[in-house]
Amino acid sequence: MSSNQKILEAVDISYTFQNGFTVFDGVSLDVYESELVAIVGPSGVGKSTLLRILGGFIQPHRGEVRLLGRRITSPTPEIALIHQSIVTFPWMTALENVMLSLKPKKVPRDEAKKVARKMLEIVGLTEFEDLYPKEMSGGMRQRVAIARALAADPVVLLMDEPFSHLDELTAEGLRQEIYQILFSVNYLKAVVLVSHNLNEVIELADKIFVLNGSPARVVKLIHVDLERPRNPKDERFAEYLDMLYNFLTPVQKHVAQR
Amino acid sequence: MNPIVVITLAVLATTVRVFGLIGLSILTGWLLGYLAVKDRVFENTYVSVIEVLESVPVISFFPVVLIFFIEKIGGPVGVELAADFLVFTAVVWNIWMGIYQAFKTLPNEILEVSQNYKLGFLERMRNIYIPFSLPRISANLFPSAADGFFYITVSEVISVGTTSYSTFGIGSVLQSFTASNQLNYVFYAMLIMGVVIVGVTLGLREFANYTVSKYALDTDTPITRRGRPRLRYTVRFSALLSRSAIQRLSSYTRRQILGSIRLRRGQAEEARHVVGGRRWSLVTKLVGIVILGLLVWGITVTLISVPTKTWMHDFANTPNIVVNMAYDYLRVGIITLVSLAITVTLGYLLAVNHKAERVGVPLIQVLFAYPAPLYFPLLFAYTLPGARSVFGPLTSEFYVILLGFISTFYYVFFSFWMGVKSIPHEYWEVMRNMGMGFIQKMRYIILPGTFPYIIAGISSTINSAWGGLMLAEYWPGIYDSHTLTVRHGLMKLLDVSTAGGDLALAAWASLIFGVVVAAYSILFTRRMLDLSRKRYVVEEGIYAA
Numbered sequence: 150m151s152s153n154q155k156i157l158e159a160v161d162i163s164y165t166f167q168n169g170f171t172v173f174d175g176v177s178l179d180v181y182e183s184e185l186v187a188i189v190g191p192s193g194v195g196k197s198t199l200l201r202i203l204g205g206f207i208q209p210h211r212g213e214v215r216l217l218g219r220r221i222t223s224p225t226p227e228i229a230l231i232h233q234s235i236v237t238f239p240w241m242t243a244l245e246n247v248m249l250s251l252k253p254k255k256v257p258r259d260e261a262k263k264v265a266r267k268m269l270e271i272v273g274l275t276e277f278e279d280l281y282p283k284e285m286s287g288g289m290r291q292r293v294a295i296a297r298a299l300a301a302d303p304v305v306l307l308m309d310e311p312f313s314h315l316d317e318l319t320a321e322g323l324r325q326e327i328y329q330i331l332f333s334v335n336y337l338k339a340v341v342l343v344s345h346n347l348n349e350v351i352e353l354a355d356k357i358f359v360l361n362g363s364p365a366r367v368v369k370l371i372h373v374d375l376e377r378p379r380n381p382k383d384e385r386f387a388e389y390l391d392m393l394y395n396f397l398t399p400v401q402k403h404v405a406q407r
Numbered sequence: 408m409n410p411i412v413v414i415t416l417a418v419l420a421t422t423v424r425v426f427g428l429i430g431l432s433i434l435t436g437w438l439l440g441y442l443a444v445k446d447r448v449f450e451n452t453y454v455s456v457i458e459v460l461e462s463v464p465v466i467s468f469f470p471v472v473l474i475f476f477i478e479k480i481g482g483p484v485g486v487e488l489a490a491d492f493l494v495f496t497a498v499v500w501n502i503w504m505g506i507y508q509a510f511k512t513l514p515n516e517i518l519e520v521s522q523n524y525k526l527g528f529l530e531r532m533r534n535i536y537i538p539f540s541l542p543r544i545s546a547n548l549f550p551s552a553a554d555g556f557f558y559i560t561v562s563e564v565i566s567v568g569t570t571s572y573s574t575f576g577i578g579s580v581l582q583s584f585t586a587s588n589q590l591n592y593v594f595y596a597m598l599i600m601g602v603v604i605v606g607v608t609l610g611l612r613e614f615a616n617y618t619v620s621k622y623a624l625d626t627d628t629p630i631t632r633r634g635r636p637r638l639r640y641t642v643r644f645s646a647l648l649s650r651s652a653i654q655r656l657s658s659y660t661r662r663q664i665l666g667s668i669r670l671r672r673g674q675a676e677e678a679r680h681v682v683g684g685r686r687w688s689l690v691t692k693l694v695g696i697v698i699l700g701l702l703v704w705g706i707t708v709t710l711i712s713v714p715t716k717t718w719m720h721d722f723a724n725t726p727n728i729v730v731n732m733a734y735d736y737l738r739v740g741i742i743t744l745v746s747l748a749i750t751v752t753l754g755y756l757l758a759v760n761h762k763a764e765r766v767g768v769p770l771i772q773v774l775f776a777y778p779a780p781l782y783f784p785l786l787f788a789y790t791l792p793g794a795r796s797v798f799g800p801l802t803s804e805f806y807v808i809l810l811g812f813i814s815t816f817y818y819v820f821f822s823f824w825m826g827v828k829s830i831p832h833e834y835w836e837v838m839r840n841m842g843m844g845f846i847q848k849m850r851y852i853i854l855p856g857t858f859p860y861i862i863a864g865i866s867s868t869i870n871s872a873w874g875g876l877m878l879a880e881y882w883p884g885i886y887d888s889h890t891l892t893v894r895h896g897l898m899k900l901l902d903v904s905t906a907g908g909d910l911a912l913a914a915w916a917s918l919i920f921g922v923v924v925a926a927y928s929i930l931f932t933r934r935m936l937d938l939s940r941k942r943y944v945v946e947e948g949i950y951a952a
Contacts, residue, residue: 206836224839235950236833240855240942249851253842283947290950301841314951 154182156217156339157203157228157305163211163364164198172198173365176212178358180305185328185340187350190360191397196343197233199360200307203341204228216304226250229303233310235290237282243269243293244278250301268296271330288319295327299334306331308342312349324349328377347397351389352379359396369396410589414596417580418603421563424576425498425555428491432499432551433544436506437537441528442694444510449694454507459925461500461870473565473910477572486565486572493562497874498551505547509540542623545615550818552607553776557814557874561780566906578780585784586884597781604777608769713911721915727900728916732923734895735880738804739872742811743819746868747861750820755853758827768824775817780878783810788886803893807879814875815868822864826857831949856948859939866932870924873898881906 158179165171172195180186188196201207203214205221205228214221216228224230229250237246247265256264269278272292282290291311298306311327312320331340344350350357351373359369371392375385443450476489513536521531563578564571573579577600584592757764787806798805830853838848854861880899882891883906893899897920904912 201836204840206839224836224842226840226842228840230836230840232833232836233951234831234833236831236837237948237950238834238852238855239944239947240858241851250841252847252851253844281942282950287950 154338156180156182156184157341158215159199159203159212160215161212162199162202162209162214164195164202164207164209171364173360174211176360176365176367178367178370180339180341180356182338183332184355185331185342185353187342187344187354187357188360189344189347189350189357189393189397190365192345194360194362194365196345196360197309200230200309200341200343203305204230204307206230226253226301227304229298229301229306231291231294231298231306231308231311233313235287235294235314237290237293239282242279242281243274243285243289243296246282246293247296247300250297264300265296268300269293271299271333272296273326273330286319287315288323291315291323295330299331299337302336304336304338306337306340308340310344310346311342313344313346320349324352325378328353347390347393348381351375351386351393352381357393359393361397410584410592411595413580414577414592414599417575417577418596418599421556421559421576421578422603422607424491425494425552425559428495428555429498429502429548429551432495432502433506436499436503436544437532437540439503440506440510440540441532441536443507444513452699454504457500457504457507458928459921460496461504473905474914477565483574487574489565489572490562490574490576493558494555497554497558501547502544502551505543506540509543510536513539538622541618541621542615545611545618548614549608549611549772549776552611553817554871554874556604556776556778557780559778559780561874561878581781585886588887593785597785600781601777605773608773608776612769612772717911721912724912724915725919728897728919731895731897731900732920734893735873735876735897738808738811738876738896739869741808742815742872742875743865743868745808745812746816746819747865749816750823750864751849751854754820754823755827755849758824771817771820779810779813779875783813783878784886787889787891791886791889803891806891807876807893807896810879811872811875814878815871818867818871819861819864822860822867823857826860826945827853829860830856830945833949834945855943856945858943859936862932862935862939866928869927877902 158177160177162176163171163174172193176199178186178188188199190196198207202209203221205214205224208222216225221228238249241249244262244265247268248261251261251264266275266278269275272295274289274292274296277285277289280289282293285293291314295311312323315323331337342350342353354373357369357371357373358367359371360366361368371389373389375383375389379386381387439453443453472489472492476485476492479485480488517535517539521535526534559576559578561578563576564573564582566572573582577596581593581596584590584596753767757767791802794805795802834852834856838852843851876896877898879891880893880896881902885891897916901913901916904910904916
């Protein structure tokens with residue numbers, strides 16, 4: 150599904166924590182138009198940190214991130230982040246939560262309402278715009294968070310394990326819809342997903358960067374060449390799964406030997 | 408004796424008095440807190456009494472102190488006990504409430520382990536209840552100590568009519584130096600007190616960090632809690648304390664817990680049945696009956712002993728008391744607004760700027776803990792000409808409000824600061840991601856997100872402002888021959904009637920004041936906290952299964 154336009158790229162990224170531990174080093178990745186790119190790796194390999202570097206929330210100690218060729222040095226609404234812990238504001242209704250991302254742009258209230266309603270419609274919450282987060286399920290809250298991110302007109306969406314706090318049935322339902330939802334807004338050019346759920350990654354991603362080692366590096370780039378919608382019972386799906394396991398397990402063995 | 412030695416001993420005496428009474432508060436808090444979690448009748452009485460007494464300013468205890476300790480007991484022992492009682496009322500409430508909260512929120516799993524091993528009362532206290540209460544105690548030590556130090560001049564020197572009673576301490580020593588115009592010794596006293604305050608502040612910070620790191624639960628494992636619906640709050644509480652431990656948490660957490668206790672009454676009851684035995688029920692009922700009996704006896708004796716003529720005199724003065732109270736509420740309103748305005752800007756800047764926070768927070772803590780009555784006369788003396796040229800006829804008002812502000816700003820400031828620190832990091836990322844400006848952040852996220860903390864802080868600020876007003880509204884001989892006073896004010900009325908020996912009027916005014924304060928607490932503060940609980944709990948915005 151990808152085209153030739155490079156949307157987001159990370160070049161030779163290195164990051165060291167305050168305690169001196171270099172979590173990854175020399176990581177480079179690129180994301181092209183209409184791609185859903187996944188980053189996978191064992192726990193503690195720095196997936197979420199890398200995602201925040203891609204969003205400009207954290208500055209790398211070496212290397213740089215570029216969005217459409219422009220260097221990113223601070224967070225921008227053009228790169229929207231969806232959190233692992235589902236973030237909504239309890240004192241705002243679903244509609245107000247979504248309208249929030251239009252406030253900094255000083256969009257007139259009526260126009261903001263219209264946009265927010267449209268986004269809620271895209272994520273399937275048309276009937277629920279007046280509910281407060283407390284009155285919603287986890288899945289509905291995550292839809293609100295996605296609608297809020299989409300309302301900000303992002304070019305890239307970063308998703309940090311977006312389904313990990315949902316029960317399996319809800320997560321699967323949302324997973325099946327998410328691809329359609331995300332690419333139904335024409336301004337969104339690409340999505341980067343961090344996940345430790347390998348089935349989820351193969352189900353959704355066009356391209357998978359596998360991080361491993363200490364400090365971590367990209368040990369493998371896998372292009373997932375499967376028709377959508379993807380079926381986990383498909384033989385080739387299982388082959389991709391095996392391939393991912395192969396690239397993720399050696400470090401654990403290495404740690405065990407120590 | 409060498410004046411420097413006298414000053415040093417006086418500072419030590421005051422410090423020992425404050426910390427001795429804090430120690431007494433902790434010991435009694437453990438015992439009463441344990442009784443409270445064992446018996447519902449005792450619990451309801453205990454919590455309600457603390458809530459009312461905590462919101463009544465120390466000044467309201469003045470007539471009781473004077474009548475009981477000085478007139479009934481008398482002598483140096485009576486004066487010492489009077490001073491101790493006043494300081495005790497300043498330090499005790501949040502410590503008692505903190506311990507009760509800790510006992511009430513002890514996880515069921517830990518209690519079950521103690522039952523499993525059949526631990527006795529002392530073993531349970533030593534191994535479970537006391538260690539679990541230490542983080543909350545340490546969090547409440549700082550405001551308690553600061554409050555205790557603030558009241559030293561009031562508690563160590565008491566004037567009734569033409570008689571002045573004093574007990575040894577820096578408050579009484581300082582007053583004698585000021586009266587004899589020995590300013591150099593006043594400076595020495597301030598310096599030595601400053602060293603002690605810095606030491607105390609740093610010591611309490613260290614102690615709090617130590618207790619949190621050693622005794623606080625900090626786990627993401629969901630555990631069943633009695634009387635507490637959210638684990639997240641504890642986690643944030645611990646994380647926050649480990650960054651900077653000395654914060655006043657009692658008001659907000661207490662109300663949270665009280666609310667949740669009502670919600671989870673059934674569960675708490677069940678736990679109580681499992682834990683408690685019938686023997687405890689009998690003991691606690693007896694203790695409750697004895698306390699209630701003493702209260703009823705004291706009230707009856709006092710009421711009978713007041714002659715009809717005195718009642719008529721007091722009733723006739725009631726309109727005057729109400730008018731004076733209105734003046735003071737206006738002052739408290741101004742103090743609160745000024746405190747809020749500074750809090751929202753400075754508190755936010757410190758909370759988001761780690762370098763400034765590292766210096767600013769301990770500095771504000773030291774300034775707050777340093778008893779204003781020690782330096783305020785000097786501040787008054789040096790700034791009076793300038794203040795007169797700026798404020799003209801309102802100069803006295805300016806100083807009264809200034810001392811009220813100094814005595815109380817800390818509460819709303821730290822409450823808000825703590826609220827900002829409690830905002831989940833995900834919220835900050837969303838704000839940065841959207842590119843929100845300062846005003847938008849404040850309006851849509853930070854002020855709503857810190858609303859419960861702001862309400863708790865305002866409540867503490869209002870309660871504490873009275874102490875500053877009490878000192879400033881009538882301060883004879885504040886400097887040289889100057890008397891700082893205002894025309895109207897309930898605190899002035901109390902001061903003047905106490906100093907003039909009209910204890911009946913002071914007691915009557917205190918009673919009316921106490922009723923108004925309690926009504927305000929029930930009608931306004933609780934409602935606002937209920938509202939904040941309903942919608943403005945920032946932790947509920949993060950859904951993490």
